[in-house]
Each structure stands twice: as structure tokens, then as C-alpha cells.
Amino acid sequence: MGKALVDIRILQREYLLAISRALTAELDLHDLLRVILKASVEFVSGRAGLIALAVPGTRQLRVAAVYGIPPDLVDHFAPLLQELPRQEGEEEDASQELGRRLREVMGKANLGLTQAIRLxxxxxxxxxxxxYVFQSGNYYFVEDAKSLLRSFAEQAAIAVRNAQLYQQVNNEKQRLDAILEQSADGVMILNPSLEIQVFNKALSHMTGWWAEEAIGRHHDVVIDWQSLKTDSDLSDAIANGWPLPGAAHIYVEGDLRRLKQANHLEADGAM
Known part of the structure; x- marks a missing residue:
């Protein structure tokens, strides 16, 4: 293996390690994509770059990150954001069309860009x-530049996929939070230490505790039984080993001692 190839592989590894650190740094997606794009352009000694993401339900794209392109010229790159290939392999058949669109862009942007790699x-x-990674003037990409850049494209795809999954989880959480908050039943969610994490409006009316005051407190501080109609409460059940694998749901019934101090809810929900 030649020294030049060894050097470029080491450089590639260094860039990918930097990208991996950025992936775990909880950066905004657009900031993360710009880190990846900057590394991609610098790695092959390019002049500029652009990452575009698919618009859901269409074959169009929108610009998500740019490098080396002045903000006022980004709109000139619109011809490169049309007709997204749907499947892997389709993008390989479009080199002539890509060249035509690139010439159209270069005629408008006047950045001296002469070549483009698209992955x-x-x-x-x-x-x-x-x-997209662009080259300028009389400079040329190395022969295997496209192959070398595939790892960077893979990292960008991982970042986008992670962001999409996070958004889906966040949307679902917001939906469930809304359902719980509007439920007529009193609902709370506890962590393993029995500290309250979620406390809905109905339970506030039942207990006299505002949600913001109940959240973070131990279950037994807020759920104060005046009398029980069952043999045990939650703390008793846990002390006796509940929940065991396959154990039934615990059922506790009784009369709550409501909080009636100032700044807490009275029985009718008023202050």
C-alpha cells in the first residue's frame, strides 16, 4: 500500500472520528450536517458543498447545510434540488443531467465551480x-473521491435518521401527554424511586396538589391515605416484593387526605 494511500486513510479516519464525536454531542441537526459537509469538502480538497434533504411526500429537496456558498447565492442552486431519485442506484444514471444543471447553476452563481460530486x-x-461537493477552476477531484466520500454520506444519513426518530418519539410523547392531561381519570407516572414524573389535571383536583408542586416529590408525600379499604398500599406492596415477574396489577382503594393549604386546590378545584 502506497504512502499516499495510507496518509489519506489516516486523514479519513480523523475526519470520521471528529464526526462521530459530533454525533454524540447532541448538536442541532443543521449544525451537525454542516460539520459533516465541511469535513467532506476539506477531505477531497473541494471548494464548496451542499446537503439537501428530501421533503416528505415529494421528490423535491430543501437545503439543510451549505459550506463555501454565500447565503445570498444559495437560491441559485435550486436546479440541483429537483427530482430526488427514489431508490439506491437511480442517482448513478443522471451524470449528464447533473452536468447540465451544474452548468446552469454556475452561470447564475458565478463562483467559478466547475465540477461536482453527488452522493x-x-x-x-x-x-x-x-x-454535493464542488470543485473550482482547473482543479480536479482525485479519481476515487466519490468512493472516499461515501463514508461521509453514510454519517450524514445516520444523523438525519436519528433526528427523524427523535422527532417521531417527541411527537408521540406530546400526543400522549395531551391525552393524559385531558383524561377524566387521575393519572401519574412514577420513576423507579417512586418520584412523580407526570401528574395530570384530574389528579390535581383529587389531591389538592398543583402538578408543578407534585412533580419530583415522592409518591407517599402526595398520595396520603386517610383510610384504606384494601389490605395494603403501594409502599406495602413493594416492601413485600411487588412487582414480581408476571405479577398482577396492584389495586389500592381508600380515602385520600386532600391538601387544603393556601395556594393549593380546594375540593371544587378553586383556590
């Missing part, structure tokens, strides 16, 4: 975006 961002075989 798909793939998730489960579906193209979710594209990464």
Missing part, C-alpha cells in the same frame, strides 16, 4: 437526501 444519503435503501 445519496441512504436509509434502508431509500434516498433521504443528497450531498
Amino acid at each position: 445519496p444519503l441512504l436509509s434502508r435503501g431509500e434516498v433521504i437526501g443528497l450531498i
Whole structure:
């Protein structure tokens, strides 16, 4: 293996390690994509770059990150954001069309860009975006530049996929929070230490505790039984080993001692 190839592999590894650290740093997606794009452009000694992501339900793309392109010229790159290839492999058949669009862009942007490499961002075989790296003047990309950049495209696809999954989880959490908050039943969620994490409006009316005051407190501080109609409460059940694998739900019934201090809810929900 030649020294030049060894050097470029070491450089590639260093860039990918930096990207891996950025992936775990909880950066905003657009900031993270710009880190990946900057590394991609610098790695192949390019001049500029652009990452575009698919618009859900269309074959169009929107710009998510740019590097080396002045903000006022980004709109000139619109011809490169049309007709997203749907599947892996389709993008390989478009080199002539890509060249035509690049010439159109260069005529408007006047940045001296003469070459472009385009790689798909793939998730489960579906193209979710594209990464462009541009070259300028009489400079040329190395012969295997496209192959060398695939790892960077893979990292960008991972970042996008993670962001999409996070958004899906967050949307579902917001939906469930809304359902719990509007439920007529009193609902709370505890962590393993029996500290209250969720406390809905109905339970506030039942206990006299505002949600913001109940959250973070231990269950037994807020749920204060005046009398029990069952043999045990939650603390007793846990002390006796509940929940065991396959154990039934615990059922506790009784009369609550409501909080009636100032700044807490009275029985009718008023202050």
C-alpha cells in the first residue's frame, strides 16, 4: 500500500472520528450536517458543498447545510434540488443531467465551480437526501473521491435518521401527554424511586396538589391515605416484593387526605 494511500486513510479516519464525536454531542441537526459537509469538502480538497434533504411526500429537496456558498447565492442552486431519485442506484444514471444543471447553476452563481460530486444519503435503501461537493477552476477531484466520500454520506444519513426518530418519539410523547392531561381519570407516572414524573389535571383536583408542586416529590408525600379499604398500599406492596415477574396489577382503594393549604386546590378545584 502506497504512502499516499495510507496518509489519506489516516486523514479519513480523523475526519470520521471528529464526526462521530459530533454525533454524540447532541448538536442541532443543521449544525451537525454542516460539520459533516465541511469535513467532506476539506477531505477531497473541494471548494464548496451542499446537503439537501428530501421533503416528505415529494421528490423535491430543501437545503439543510451549505459550506463555501454565500447565503445570498444559495437560491441559485435550486436546479440541483429537483427530482430526488427514489431508490439506491437511480442517482448513478443522471451524470449528464447533473452536468447540465451544474452548468446552469454556475452561470447564475458565478463562483467559478466547475465540477461536482453527488452522493445519496441512504436509509434502508431509500434516498433521504443528497450531498454535493464542488470543485473550482482547473482543479480536479482525485479519481476515487466519490468512493472516499461515501463514508461521509453514510454519517450524514445516520444523523438525519436519528433526528427523524427523535422527532417521531417527541411527537408521540406530546400526543400522549395531551391525552393524559385531558383524561377524566387521575393519572401519574412514577420513576423507579417512586418520584412523580407526570401528574395530570384530574389528579390535581383529587389531591389538592398543583402538578408543578407534585412533580419530583415522592409518591407517599402526595398520595396520603386517610383510610384504606384494601389490605395494603403501594409502599406495602413493594416492601413485600411487588412487582414480581408476571405479577398482577396492584389495586389500592381508600380515602385520600386532600391538601387544603393556601395556594393549593380546594375540593371544587378553586383556590
